[in-house]
Amino acid sequence: MQNAKKLYYGEKITVTFQPEKCIHSGVCVKGFPSVFNLSKRPWVDPDAATAEAIARHIDKCPSGALEYEHVDGKSDKKEGA
Numbered sequence: 001m002q003n004a005k006k007l008y009y010g011e012k013i014t015v016t017f018q019p020e021k022c023i024h025s026g027v028c029v030k031g032f033p034s035v036f037n038l039s040k041r042p043w044v045d046p047d048a049a050t051a052e053a054i055a056r057h058i059d060k061c062p063s064g065a066l067e068y069e070h071v072d073g074k075s076d077k078k079e080g081a
């Protein structure tokens with residue numbers, strides 16, 4: 001099974017993105033353009049806001065394409081997936 005998960009490393013949070021899951025709702029880019037900006041490379045800047053604010057916004061992603069892991073280990077997911 002293909003897993004093209006992309007990782008964006010911030011100081012406090014790592015944002016992961018699975019393009020094949022994205023339904024292009026625009027929730028991320030419209031709701032939080034300082035962090036999610038398609039005109040920038042990389043398009044995700046995990047240090048442009050607090051980890052908490054980014055995590056709250058990622059929770060709104062309707063497809064599950066965006067996920068996050070806290071760098072301090074408070075992740076509910078296994079690493080290396």
Ligand code: SF4
Nearest residue numbers: 022023025026028061
């Ligand atoms: S919020 Fe999720 S589904 Fe919508 S564009 Fe962003 S990544 Fe894709």
